[in-house]
Every structure is written in C-alpha cells, then in structure tokens.
Amino acid sequence: MPISVREVAMDDLVALMPIWDEIVAETTTLAVSDLIARIELSLSDIGFKLYTAWDGTAAVGVACVALTDVGTWTETPGVQVSGLHVLGRFRQRGVARLLMNAALACADSWGCSSIVASVPSASRDANRFLVKLGFVQASTNRIVDVATLRRRVSVEPRHLSIARMRRRSAGTTVPEISLRHAVGK
Structure with missing residues (x-):
C-alpha cells in the first residue's frame, strides 16, 4: 500500500502511539500530554503543522513543521522541521522524503525560501539523510538549564x-x- 501524508487530527492520537513510544524511548522526558498539546497547536495555529505519514490506517512517521525566523540580523521567514521520526521498520522506504515534501508545501504556502531541520547531533542516520537532501550545517545549537x-x-x-x-x-x-x-x- 502506498504511503500517504496528511496533517494530524485529534482522532489520530491512538494511531500515533507506536511512533510516540519510539520517540519517548529515545528521550524519556515526554508524556502523552506533550503529544496532545502539539496536536492541539497544529489544529489552532496556522504557523505550526504536525504531519503524519500513513501506511493504510497505521501511522508510520511524523514531523513538526513551523514558520520561523531564520535570519540572525534580518527578518527572514523560513520553515523549521523538527521531531522528524519514522518507525524503525519503515525507514529506507521514502517516508521521511514524503514528510519533507509536506514541509516544502508549507514553505510554498508561507512564502519561505529556506527550510531548517533540527535533529539530535548524535542521530547519525537522520543527519546523513538531511545531508543527502542538500542540508548543510549552518549553526550549532546548544541547550542548558x-x-x-x-x-x-x-x-x-x-x-x-x-x-x-x-x-x-x-x-x-x-x-x-x-x-x-x-x-x-
């Protein structure tokens, strides 16, 4: 069955749980309420979208897409892709490419000329995937309490x-x- 991508709906919560379980296993600091909040934001904010990839009725991938300012000293609108995650058994099947196509559609809709992707620095597969698509390292983000x-x-x-x-x-x-x-x- 071909993979399809669409914006998430609140009814998708149960179908998203296998993806969420994989994400939580990697981070251990997230709760289901965080996912619900992101779905609600996607449904209410025109500058934030949560896209899911589907294999029939099974959710197999997810990506957060947000309108952001990518300029340091000037206002330069861009698209931020974060939280890109594909279930392990569906990797290497074009699912992430389809999710990135949704980000491209947002860039066109929002009038953006750049897309920024955030992935953990330790995620070699995700970084390799983005490099293959033409992404270059533009900065290093660090976080502190x-x-x-x-x-x-x-x-x-x-x-x-x-x-x-x-x-x-x-x-x-x-x-x-x-x-x-x-x-x-």
Whole structure:
C-alpha cells in the first residue's frame, strides 16, 4: 500500500502511539500530554503543522513543521522541521522524503525560501539523510538549564548566592538595610 501524508487530527492520537513510544524511548522526558498539546497547536495555529505519514490506517512517521525566523540580523521567514521520526521498520522506504515534501508545501504556502531541520547531533542516520537532501550545517545549537547557566554566569558573589539559598530553605527573609548603610555613608 502506498504511503500517504496528511496533517494530524485529534482522532489520530491512538494511531500515533507506536511512533510516540519510539520517540519517548529515545528521550524519556515526554508524556502523552506533550503529544496532545502539539496536536492541539497544529489544529489552532496556522504557523505550526504536525504531519503524519500513513501506511493504510497505521501511522508510520511524523514531523513538526513551523514558520520561523531564520535570519540572525534580518527578518527572514523560513520553515523549521523538527521531531522528524519514522518507525524503525519503515525507514529506507521514502517516508521521511514524503514528510519533507509536506514541509516544502508549507514553505510554498508561507512564502519561505529556506527550510531548517533540527535533529539530535548524535542521530547519525537522520543527519546523513538531511545531508543527502542538500542540508548543510549552518549553526550549532546548544541547550542548558536556566539554573546551571545562572550559576555559571551570575555576577553575584558565590557567598551571597549560598546565603540566599540558605535563607530561602529556612523560610527567612533578608533583614532591612537602610540605603544610607548600603552605600556606606
């Protein structure tokens, strides 16, 4: 049976579960509520689409397609493809190409001249696939928790930061200091 691609519908949730189970096995930080939220966003936001590839009644692939700004210093509209995932047993059958065709249709509809794809750097197969399609590395994205970055870049002296954490855990507040005392007069 030929593979077809269409925009997701809320009724597709149960059919998407095998794909979701594979995605969650790789990330372990996602819940079904995350998938439901993405489906709802796809149905309500003209700048975000969730596409699914189908083999008859079985969902075999998925991709998030969003309108984004790809310019660093100028407003340059582009299409962002993320979350591209094809069930293992359906890889090497053109499913991902069909999902990328849906992204091309969005680019045409939204008037975009560039498509950006986000895949995990450790995913060799996904990166090879994109290179075969002509994608080039344009940047490297890195991610950090806010708390980690705050610890590393904060201009607050470390001893003050520790004192603040101790006060918070003890439930006490900072004693009032007069402005005159604070500026040393």
